[in-house]
Amino acid sequence: MSRTDPVAQTAFGPMVLAATEQYQGPGRLVDDDLAESFLPTSLRAMTRLLRWRIPREWSIRAAERSQPGLWANVSCRKRFIDELLDAAxxxxxxxxxxxAGMDTRAYRLARRSTIPVFEVDLPVNINRKRSVVRRALGAVPDSVRLIPVDFEHDDLAAELTRHGHRAADRTFFVWEGVTQYLTEAGVRATFDYLSTATPGSRLAFTYVRADFIDGTHRYGAESLYRRFCVRKRIWQFGLNPDDIAPFISPYGWELIEQAGPDYLVEHYVKPAGRKLGASQVEWTAYAARR
Incomplete structure (x- = not known):
């Protein structure tokens, strides 16, 4: 897997957004003081230009024109998952x-908890993550383990066990911004593993709507559809909100709640005083292992 692999490269976009949000002050949609430090030099320099209001607002408006609602979706899904994890x-x-991509969740958590965190991703991203963490923090925290895995081909259970994860542990699984890049077989193989999780475990995962990926509904996101579903063809798998409970139930998981665009706007965007919409394209689901 090369550094120019199109799926691996998508690890940076959400972190640019999270880093930019830190300059919003009290109106920011997500708290992530490490986001900027985890970016490569060129993206850190670009993001620092957005500390000023006018270029930042221009950048957000440009993103909204290209991918309507995705700014709020990505920001708020991170906050939603952070809150679920804190509560659990x-x-x-x-x-x-x-x-895991370039996400900082494990490292923010390590500052206040010794709970073991296992970051799993493509080998190219894990190698890059290790270098980034050493540069930004000096060393990978003792509580964090970095595990290279190809979800389509590797044995996830074996790799987690080899790196110290115990099957009997009640585990909070985060699967953010990933499922659309996998085949249905890859998603189901991961759920086969998740079906072995200890009762009381939790799962927060995002998904892109199946009716967007197959082109039935574009939800105003024409350029997003053309980019990921037509030209690059790297968004492969989707589900619709009504599909989630019956999809995960055979694997032993019970749906607790979902965060779609209305939820994100009501709980995060409006209280922050921001005038942003959220997109129907991506949703976040939260489930418990029975």
Whole structure:
């Protein structure tokens, strides 16, 4: 897998957005003081230009024209998952982040908890992440393990076990911004593993709507559809909101709630005083292992 792999390269976009949000002050949609430091030099320089209001607002408007609602979706899904994890911490023994990318969640958590966190991603992203963490923080925290895995081909359970994850641990699984890049077989193989999770485990995962990926509905995001579903063809798998409970139930998971665009706007965007819409294209689901 090369550094120019189109799926691996998508690890940077959400972190640019999170880093930019930190300059919004009290009106920011997500708190992530490490986001900027995890970016490569060129993107850090670009993001620092957005500390000024006018270029930042221009950048957000440009993103909204290109991908309507995705700015709020990405920002708010991060906050939603952070809040779910914080609430669950007293009742879990480990955290597994599937498709960790350049996300900082494990490192923000390590500053206040010794709970073991296992970051899983493509080998190119894990190698890059290790270098980034050493540059930004000096060393990978003792509580964080970095695990290279190809979800389509590798044995996820074996790799997690080899790196110290115990099957009996009640685990909070985070699967953010990943499922659309996999085939249905890859998604189901991961759920086969998740079906072995200990009762009391939790799962927060995002998905792109199937009716967007197959082109039935574009939800005003024509350029997004052309980019990911037509030209690059790297968005492969989707589900619709009504599909989630029946899809995950055979694997032993019970749907607790979902955060779609209305939820994100009501809980995060409006209270922040921001005038942003959220997109129907991506949703976040939260489930518990029965």
């Amino acid at each position: 911490l007293p009742d879990i023994d480990a955290v597994v982040i599937l498709g």
